[in-house]
Amino acid sequence: MSKPRALVVLVPLLPALLLTACGTEGGRGSGPGAGTVSPDLPLTGTHWTVDRVTVGGSASGAPDGARVTFGKDGRVTGSGGCNTFNATVTVRGDTLTASPGPMTEMACSADRMRFEEELVKVFSGRLKGVMGNDTLTLTSPDGRNALALTAERPAPLRGTTWKIDGLVSGKTATSLPAGSAGKARFVVGEDGRVTGNLGCNNFSASARNDATTLTIEGPAATTRMMCASPQMTLETKLYELLDGPLSYRIDHRALTLTDASGEGFTAVAVEAAASTDGR
Known part of the structure; x- marks a missing residue:
């Protein structure tokens, strides 16, 4: 009596079915790159000049001297063009979470003080970062607040x-x-x-x-x-x-x-x- 042919056909199919199941387990969707995590924004040791701050959809140009520096261990220093401030940040992928720290209390012109208040307000909480060749944009989750920055070049000995x-x-x-x-x-x-x-x-x-x-x-x-x-x-x-x-x-x-x-x-x-x- 001959052996059932059905067993010969089904057994080779089992490994293929198992491989297919393992390949999709733990993914975050289908298609190329599914399940990947964006690398952290490379901000440590970078220096930026503030170009403008947007609050509630209304943009204000930055005064001279407005800048932000990302140091080591999540420490940030900056200036709104009048006072200096400190903050701490954590970076996860393209999301930055900023916590404001101490700030000096010098009195400046009304325009500079207003801009400084807006800068500190925007540079707080969760922000999504997008980096270009020489630019960095930090945007609030609702898209209404944003901070636009340009990479600050090192100062040359001559002419400075x-x-x-x-x-x-x-x-x-x-x-x-x-x-x-x-x-x-x-x-x-x-x-x-x-x-x-x-x-x-x-x-x-x-x-x-x-x-x-x-x-x-x-x-x-x-x-x-x-x-x-x-x-x-x-x-x-x-x-x-x-x-x-x-x-x-x-x-x-x-x-x-x-x-x-x-x-x-x-x-x-x-x-x-x-x-x-x-x-």
Whole structure:
């Protein structure tokens, strides 16, 4: 008696049926890419200039100085063009969740204060991020609020107004003497001259630079005003430092200059419109 032919046909079909079932289990739909998760937005270590803020469908252009920086461990710092703020963020795929932190409380013009309030309001809670080559757009779930940003380029040594904000001794950084902050700044011009203010008096000097060293050639010429003691103390220190070669390092918009002994100062890039002394 011959064997039933039906068994010979059905058995080879079972593995194919099992493979088909396993292949679809756990998917999030059909078609190419089903079940995949979008990679996290690569925001750590990026710097952005704020272009505009949209609240309730109404857009406002940003003032000079409005920016957002994404640091490590979800920490964010920024400015609305007047005050600085901090926040923490978590990123999951293309969704960013922002939690506002401390903010300074300086008084500025009404327009800047209004923009700042809108910026902080929008940069809060869940936001969907879309990145282009040099752009980032963060939009609220309902699409009515949005933040448009453009990648901020590192500041070049030449042509940038650098505001001196600290002193360096070896690996130790200290604040400027009390009462002397805010005025000391300088510009390395394309013509090879350095001009600026040392905290009290304006100065100018010839200079040259390569990729790592700025060399002041000869003593700086200065005006002869007398100022308060803290400003004169800072000026004396800076005048001594600006006498010979200085190693420099730029970290985006922060500059550190030191001499051979490790003595030096730090500075930050400022907007051209904010520079009124020593230009």
